[in-house]
Amino acid sequence: MTTQDPSPPRPADSAAETHRRQDLVVLTGMSGAGRSTAGDVLEDRGWYVVDNLPPSMIPALMDATADDPQRQRVAAIVDVRSRDFTQELDRALEGLTERGWKPRIIFVDASDESLVRRFDAVRRPHPLQGEGLLLDGIRRERRLLSGLRSNADIVVDTSNYNVHQLSARVDSLLSADTSVQLRLVVMSFGFKYGIPLDADVVLDLRFLPNPYWVPDLRPYTGKDPEVRDFVLGQDMAGIFLDHAEQMLRTAVQGYLQEGRRYVTVAVGCTGGKHRSVATAEELVRRLTDLQDSGVTLTPFHRDLGRE
Structure with missing residues (x-):
């Protein structure tokens, strides 16, 4: 009588496979820019969030x-209160990369004016x-933090965001779709509210006639x-869009080759209500075919509704 050896146990997942599954x-x-608020957004979306963690503890x-x-899906909130x-x-990031993790760095920023106003409001130094x-x-x-900011995967300028806008911005950047190679956000804004600090490319539409001065369109x-x-019916608008489209198509190919994962194109007019919104929407429409190359395009209107 013979007996068969039991089937060998299924090998445990390797550390590298586990690391690939985990999202960090x-x-x-900047202090006061909204790290904790951004962390709350992630927690609401099912992330495991740890606040005020010393960087050396992230691998553990x-x-x-x-x-x-x-x-x-783990998010570690770290700030300048830690020594060194x-x-x-x-x-910590170098060690994580060597062990198979691919951490993404989100840098939350705001203008000096906004930060002063927020610290004054809570009466804290x-x-x-x-x-x-x-x-x-x-x-x-x-x-x-200038070096860290320049090397961050994502910079989010919260100067003009409310909680709902911040939630939408985080959602557009942290989709769970792993097939996406580049997330391109086309953001409209108003120059009178400040240029977005998180913009990689800024386009200025203030040379076009302003619908604000047309009573029926205001x-x-x-x-x-x-x-x-x-x-879009303005002759100069068509010329501008043709050049902007070609420039962005060229840039996207370079971003993909260099491994950039997040890019924000900011399109501005005076108030962020008319010209910039129409142009941002049109750029997204024109570039839709880039999705076939692993690019997501998201319009985001920072200042729409502020007036």
Whole structure:
């Protein structure tokens, strides 16, 4: 009588396979810019969020959550309160990359004016202010984090965002679709509210006639056909769009070759209601075929509704 050896046990997933499954976001940026709010947005969408984590502890966090199916999307919020912040974070990210993780860095930023207003509202000092002025602390932190900001995968400017806009922005950037190679956001904005700090490309539409000065068009927006036809019907608008489309198609090919995953194109007019909105929507329409190359296109209207 012979017996068969039992089937060999199914091998456990390798560490590298586990790392590929886990999604890690490192959320950092300027104090007062909305790190905690952005973390709340991620938590509401099912991410496991850990706040105020020393950068050196991020690898241990990933090891501790690697086998937990409920914690396969992890966000670590880190800030400048940690000693030797930038050096610690660089070492942690380098170690994670060597072990198979692909962390994404989200840098939350805001204008100095917005940060001063927020700190004044809560009557708290800036963590790097010391004996100086509030603005001194903000500028010191901005200098300290300049390298990290320039190397971040995503920069989100919260100067003019409410919670709903921030949620929409995060959703557009962190879709779970892993087939996407590049996420291209085409954002309309109003120059009078400030140029977006998170823009990679800025286009200025203020050379076109402004529908605001046409009484019948003033109440409408660039999403309405009356305004869209007025803006896009200008000869110079057509020429501008042709050049902008070609420039972006060329840039996208370069972004894909260089492995860029997130790009924001900001299209501005005076108030962010008419010309920029119509043009942003038209650019997205013209570039829709890029989706066949693994590019997602998302229109985002930062200042629509502010007037």
